[in-house]
Amino acid sequence: xxxxxxxxxxxxxxxxxDDLAQRLKPEADVFIVNGFPVPPATELHDGxxxxxxxxxxxxxxxxxxxxxxxxxxxxxxxxxxxxxxxxMGLGGLGSVVANALARIGVGTLLxxxxxxxxxxxxxxxxxxxxxxxxxxxxxxxxxxxxxNPYLKVETFDDELTESNIxxxxxxxxxxxxxxxxxxxxxTALRVALTMLPTVxxxxxxxxxxxxxxxxxxxxxxxxxxxxxxDGEAEAKPGQGLMAPRVGIAAHHxxxxxxxxxxxxx
Amino acid sequence: xxxxxxGEEKEAQSALSVSEYVTALxxxxxxxxxxLDGQILNRVDYADRRLTEGCELELxxxxxxx
Numbered sequence: 001x002x003x004x005x006x007x008x009x010x011x012x013x014x015x016x017x018d019d020l021a022q023r024l025k026p027e028a029d030v031f032i033v034n035g036f037p038v039p040p041a042t043e044l045h046d047g048x049x050x051x052x053x054x055x056x057x058x059x060x061x062x063x064x065x066x067x068x069x070x071x072x073x074x075x076x077x078x079x080x081x082x083x084x085x086x087x088m089g090l091g092g093l094g095s096v097v098a099n100a101l102a103r104i105g106v107g108t109l110l111x112x113x114x115x116x117x118x119x120x121x122x123x124x125x126x127x128x129x130x131x132x133x134x135x136x137x138x139x140x141x142x143x144x145x146x147x148n149p150y151l152k153v154e155t156f157d158d159e160l161t162e163s164n165i166x167x168x169x170x171x172x173x174x175x176x177x178x179x180x181x182x183x184x185x186x187t188a189l190r191v192a193l194t195m196l197p198t199v200x201x202x203x204x205x206x207x208x209x210x211x212x213x214x215x216x217x218x219x220x221x222x223x224x225x226x227x228x229x230d231g232e233a234e235a236k237p238g239q240g241l242m243a244p245r246v247g248i249a250a251h252h253x254x255x256x257x258x259x260x261x262x263x264x265x
Numbered sequence: 266x267x268x269x270x271x272g273e274e275k276e277a278q279s280a281l282s283v284s285e286y287v288t289a290l291x292x293x294x295x296x297x298x299x300x301l302d303g304q305i306l307n308r309v310d311y312a313d314r315r316l317t318e319g320c321e322l323e324l325x326x327x328x329x330x331x
Contacts, residue, residue: 182293185296185329
């Protein structure tokens, strides 16, 4: 049997994708098998998961959710769709981490930031000019809804402290530290290690400037607890925060969240 | 006296507090997470907890930017 655009179809040896398309969706011009785009002449195997897509077509909402993940490695979506992820800080790191996690289809994001979008944020943070002045939690909620309408978003728009972090994030599977200040970062990890022992954790330290890509690393502190960064490049006068390197660190964080969810932490 | 810091043996003046040791390394203690002999210390204990011969210290230092 084959799965074709959510439907089950009979399989016979020698069946090619373009035979299938001719029968089911002749206008298709994008062909995906088991999460990977392939040429139409591809020979199929029993159990393959196939998508026949017409570029630019409008599709039903029920198809949308499956199509969002048609490029994922099979099986990943089932493991992440019920997860709850907390993100502390929605700046250069947090706004990028939130987008990446929305795109892989995590179930719920709990977003925390007390700030509003400012013009100086736009050099690296995933907001738009017409969102200047909006709370970051609200602006990010709007943006994520345009990426993945199936994502649940909860927000907290006050300051995070040593005392409220354990209460707000006690039910998340993984907590991502995306703060700007070094002291706040240290406080958050200390709180997580002492008060949230069953929660996965991915922090960040050292990602300013435009130093070598490859010194940004993901360092394991203990099982399911990681810190990303080069440990050196501080944001300070003369060494700013810029989209490329902050983005590298943020995507290290997002991938580590995924690895923890998949049991690889 | 000898102590172990992040897995490496180091020489330290005896009876230093955690806060004094971290400051002497050039770090703001507020930016450092400290594990002493397997226990994560609360920030308020940095000034009182003293290093002892052979103790094992893990320091995780944070840099600003995000």
